[in-house]
Each structure stands twice: as structure tokens, then as C-alpha cells.
Amino acid sequence: MEETRRILVIGTGDTKADELLFMRERIEAVGGIAVMMDVSVLGDPPYRPEHDRHAVAHAADTTIKAIIASGDENTAMTLMALGAARLARSLHDRGEIDGVIALGGSMGTDLALDVALALPLGVPKFVVSTIAYSHLLPPERIATDLMMILWAGGLYGLNSACEAVLSQACGAVVGAARAVVKPDEARPRIGMSSLGKSCLQYMVTLKPELEKRGYEVIVFHTTGMGGRALEAIAAQKGFVAVLDFSLQELANQLTGSVVNSGTDRLENAGRQGIPQIVAPGAIDMVDFPTWQAVPARFTERPYHAHNRLLASVTSDGATRKEIARAIGDKLAAATGPTAFILPAGGIQQWDQEGEPLYEPEALSAFVEEMRASVPENAELHEIAGHINDAAFCDKALEIFDRWVAEGIVPPGRRQAA
Structure with missing residues (x-):
């Protein structure tokens, strides 16, 4: 019974x-x-x-x-x-x-x-x-x-x-x-942040690669509560590493949007000493409820209604520089190994040449400020390409594999065939 x-x-x-x-x-x-x-x-x-x-x-x-x-x-x-x-x-x-x-x-x-x-x-x-x-x-x-x-x-x-x-x-x-089926702790867990794969595509490559190495990869959808879940599990030391590549919720919080994960976004892995690789995925977009009026500071910015719940605008260069400084401040407080990958060629699918949200001057302003804002306790890895390019995944795996070899991240546990 x-x-x-x-x-x-x-x-x-x-x-x-x-x-x-x-x-x-x-x-x-x-x-x-x-x-x-x-x-x-x-x-x-x-x-x-x-x-x-x-x-x-x-x-x-x-x-x-x-x-x-x-x-x-x-x-x-x-x-x-x-x-x-x-x-x-x-x-x-x-x-x-x-x-x-x-x-x-x-x-x-x-x-x-x-x-x-x-x-x-x-x-x-x-x-x-x-x-x-x-x-x-x-x-x-x-x-x-x-x-x-x-x-x-x-x-x-x-x-x-x-x-x-x-x-x-x-x-x-x-x-x-x-x-309830409680979480399986047989394999070391990695937390990863992302948006839908039409916007950020690295998870399609990275998840199976990390699983081959014997890790369980848990991907969090960064539309407010997804980032909250990542932070909550990190606060309880529930990951052996965090790949925090979608920071849109941080941008939302800094610009006053309710679509955010709280003031401690991008803080708990660092606070607990969990090794983290970070990238600025989608920080140029700000979400807000579709059923509310566009915030006054964004009325002249490009706008897209994703559905009847969620809409987005893009931020200007000055706002992106503010976000870069905030990212740097949060990384500076980390107590564990930290690396930051800066894709100078773009940070979400639609900010590339020929796409509707392409704003090279605003992107350049962010990249320049981000270079200056990465703190001394974090490795800075800049790639010329886009966050959705294969080079980004290659760099992430290069850092991760090095950390495993150095004993910074515990080895995975491969399942029996």
C-alpha cells in the first residue's frame, strides 16, 4: 500500500x-x-x-x-x-x-x-x-x-x-x-539561462555537449520567474556551475520593468562561490506587459508585441552602458571563479545586420563599456562574432573544460550505456 x-x-x-x-x-x-x-x-x-x-x-x-x-x-x-x-x-x-x-x-x-x-x-x-x-x-x-x-x-x-x-x-x-519525482542528484547539475531558441540558440549546442560530459543541464527561461528559479537554486548551492548567458531580466529590473527576477539577479552563484560563466545575452531588450502602455522612456524605441502578455522594446546606447556597469558590479562581488564572454558581434538574434533590431552604434557603446566594466576577479573572453555563432559555444566549452581539468568544476558522471 x-x-x-x-x-x-x-x-x-x-x-x-x-x-x-x-x-x-x-x-x-x-x-x-x-x-x-x-x-x-x-x-x-x-x-x-x-x-x-x-x-x-x-x-x-x-x-x-x-x-x-x-x-x-x-x-x-x-x-x-x-x-x-x-x-x-x-x-x-x-x-x-x-x-x-x-x-x-x-x-x-x-x-x-x-x-x-x-x-x-x-x-x-x-x-x-x-x-x-x-x-x-x-x-x-x-x-x-x-x-x-x-x-x-x-x-x-x-x-x-x-x-x-x-x-x-x-x-x-x-x-x-x-x-512528486524529486530531483535526481546522480549527475552534477549545471544551471543555464536562455530565452526561446529563436532569440538565443547556444543551448541547442551546449546542452547535449555538457550531457555527454556527464552533467545534467537545467535551462531556465529568463522571462522573470525563470531567472528567479535559477537564483533560488543557486542560493541553496544546487549547481556545480552556472552558465548565465541570458541577462535580460537584469536589464528589465534596472529599467523598472515588472518582468524581472528581483534585485539579486546575477548574484547568488557568485555569493555561494559557484563557478560561473556569464554572457550578456539579450540585455538590449526590455520587456513589459503588452496590456500596459509603453513606458514613457521607450515610446520612441522599436517595439514588438510577442503575445497578449509580453511585449519588448530595445534600449538605447546610454541605457546599455548603464547595464554594462551593473553587470560589472555584480561580477565584482563574486567569491568563486568567474568568466565573462563578450560577443562583440551581437547579443541576440535580431541585432545583426539586416535584422529589425540592428543598432550598431548602441551595440558598440555597450561593448566598449562592458570591456571596461569586467572586474579584475573575472576572466574576460571577447569574441568577434555573435552570441549565436558556433564560436561562442566553442569558447564556453573551452572555459568549462579547462575548469574541469583544473578541478574548479567537479567531473561529470557519465551514465552507463
């Missing part, structure tokens, strides 16, 4: 007891086991949770009394979030939970996001929230495999709309805990 999955249920039992008890009942109705964690501050729930508010406070190296006296509700819930995240991770590491579901408004969601970030990829994480999918949620707070559902009708008490949402969420997290 299939093993029963244990789901950690997190919420403030002093104010949301009816909802949380309903969730416990639904989890058990579909064959799961509910493990209750109470994150209330001011009062106790009318049930006995497996992990009460005192245990949560203790995990944060404090007490409920001290948390209440800490100053305000924001400070109090931040401390409870620290305790909940630590306790949840400890429960996972001891093999006592198989997934987590949390319930909350803005306060409970704030706490739930910390818990989700504390758990590794492959542990089902479900948040039922009154602010699901809201722009209140910054990219850097969202765990790689987080699932969310809007808590419709969830302001005060149970009702039929609320029950419909909660029952779906409970079924989903139990199902995910049963069905």
Missing part, C-alpha cells in the same frame, strides 16, 4: 480555527495525515496542534512573551516566520513531513513565503492566500516550485466559496506529495 503522506498545515489557529480544521478534515479525507503548526501570537487555538506557537517561538530562539513585547505586529510575525521556517526545515530533514500548505492573508502569506523558501525543490509547497499572484509579492520571496491559489471568500469564516478553494488546495498538496 502506498505510504500515507504527511502534510504540514500552517496557520493562525486563534483566528482561523474553522478553516484550518476543515483543511485537516479534507487532507485526511483524501488519505493524507495533517500535521498542524500554529503560528498564532496572542492566543491559543481551540485544538491541540502537533507544533504549537511556543515551539515556533523556540525555533526562533525566543519566547511568545518576548515576541508579544517585540514592538508591533510586523516584528512579531517576522519572528514567527523565522521560527516557522526553521521548524519546517527541521521536520523535513528528519523525514517527518512530505509537503506543506499554509493559509493566510497578507500577514500569513508573508510568513508562508519564508517557510516555502526554507524547503528544497521537490517538497510540495502550497499557499492559500488572499493576495495570491499579487504584485505585492516580490520575485525574490517566491520559492522555485511554489504553488498558490486565491483564497476566495476567505476574509471571515467558512462559506461555500471558501470551502471549494480550501478543498482543492488540500487535494492538490496531498496529490503532489504522492506524485
Whole structure:
């Protein structure tokens, strides 16, 4: 018989007891086991949770009394979030939970996001929230495999709309805990960033070449949350190397676009000392929602609507120089081996001669500034060609293979024939 999955249920039992008890009942109705964690501050729930508010406070190296006296509700819930995240991770590491579901408004969601970030990829994480999918949620707070559902009708008490949402969420997290195939750690993992292969084509060559060398290559689509996932896994030291060749999200963040991965884009691999090879793929394009007006600073720039969600413009030479300096600053903070490949002939498919986004003066301005901005702790490798030329892949593999030979990157693990 299939093993029963244990789901950690997190919420403030002093104010949301009816909802949380309903969730416990639904989890058990579909064959799961509910493990209750109470994150209330001011009062106790009318049930006995497996992990009460005192245990949560203790995990944060404090007490409920001290948390209440800490100053305000924001400070109090931040401390409870620290305790909940630590306790949840400890429960996972001891093999006592198989997934987590949390319930909350803005306060409970704030706490739930910390818990989700504390758990590794492959542990089902479900948040039922009154602010699901809201722009209140910054990219850097969202765990790689987080699932969310809007808590419709969830302001005060149970009702039929609320029950419909909660029952779906409970079924989903139990199902995910049963069905999940956790990441295979047999082969060393490489993180690679890219866009669609019509824009950046190196992944078509590099992925199979690196797989031949015994690595698993995970490619992230850099349209906001893809880069966020790469950064989150890098922050947990989930890669032996990172090939970060598509930095458009960094350009988006610097120019104020919501289509970004947070302020720490291009920082976590370097912060963790992970060897990284970096290139400036597509930094000349800025994305924004098609359903919004073109930002004022870009109204005179070339424009393309990719679909009804996503549109792009190109940045001018001055903006590209600003982006070059930002890339250099982020590389300078890296603590591990770093190389930068600068393709002087172009950085995305449509910036070549004869293509609609060809702007040689703006490209030259970027290349010149980038040469000057690569810091001393990073190798600079300039190629005359385009990022989509074979020479770019050859250079990337040359650096990578040298690092493997020097012991900077661990050797791959070839699968048996």
C-alpha cells in the first residue's frame, strides 16, 4: 500500500480555527495525515496542534512573551516566520513531513513565503492566500516550485466559496506529495539561462555537449520567474556551475520593468562561490506587459508585441552602458571563479545586420563599456562574432573544460550505456 503522506498545515489557529480544521478534515479525507503548526501570537487555538506557537517561538530562539513585547505586529510575525521556517526545515530533514500548505492573508502569506523558501525543490509547497499572484509579492520571496491559489471568500469564516478553494488546495498538496519525482542528484547539475531558441540558440549546442560530459543541464527561461528559479537554486548551492548567458531580466529590473527576477539577479552563484560563466545575452531588450502602455522612456524605441502578455522594446546606447556597469558590479562581488564572454558581434538574434533590431552604434557603446566594466576577479573572453555563432559555444566549452581539468568544476558522471 502506498505510504500515507504527511502534510504540514500552517496557520493562525486563534483566528482561523474553522478553516484550518476543515483543511485537516479534507487532507485526511483524501488519505493524507495533517500535521498542524500554529503560528498564532496572542492566543491559543481551540485544538491541540502537533507544533504549537511556543515551539515556533523556540525555533526562533525566543519566547511568545518576548515576541508579544517585540514592538508591533510586523516584528512579531517576522519572528514567527523565522521560527516557522526553521521548524519546517527541521521536520523535513528528519523525514517527518512530505509537503506543506499554509493559509493566510497578507500577514500569513508573508510568513508562508519564508517557510516555502526554507524547503528544497521537490517538497510540495502550497499557499492559500488572499493576495495570491499579487504584485505585492516580490520575485525574490517566491520559492522555485511554489504553488498558490486565491483564497476566495476567505476574509471571515467558512462559506461555500471558501470551502471549494480550501478543498482543492488540500487535494492538490496531498496529490503532489504522492506524485512528486524529486530531483535526481546522480549527475552534477549545471544551471543555464536562455530565452526561446529563436532569440538565443547556444543551448541547442551546449546542452547535449555538457550531457555527454556527464552533467545534467537545467535551462531556465529568463522571462522573470525563470531567472528567479535559477537564483533560488543557486542560493541553496544546487549547481556545480552556472552558465548565465541570458541577462535580460537584469536589464528589465534596472529599467523598472515588472518582468524581472528581483534585485539579486546575477548574484547568488557568485555569493555561494559557484563557478560561473556569464554572457550578456539579450540585455538590449526590455520587456513589459503588452496590456500596459509603453513606458514613457521607450515610446520612441522599436517595439514588438510577442503575445497578449509580453511585449519588448530595445534600449538605447546610454541605457546599455548603464547595464554594462551593473553587470560589472555584480561580477565584482563574486567569491568563486568567474568568466565573462563578450560577443562583440551581437547579443541576440535580431541585432545583426539586416535584422529589425540592428543598432550598431548602441551595440558598440555597450561593448566598449562592458570591456571596461569586467572586474579584475573575472576572466574576460571577447569574441568577434555573435552570441549565436558556433564560436561562442566553442569558447564556453573551452572555459568549462579547462575548469574541469583544473578541478574548479567537479567531473561529470557519465551514465552507463
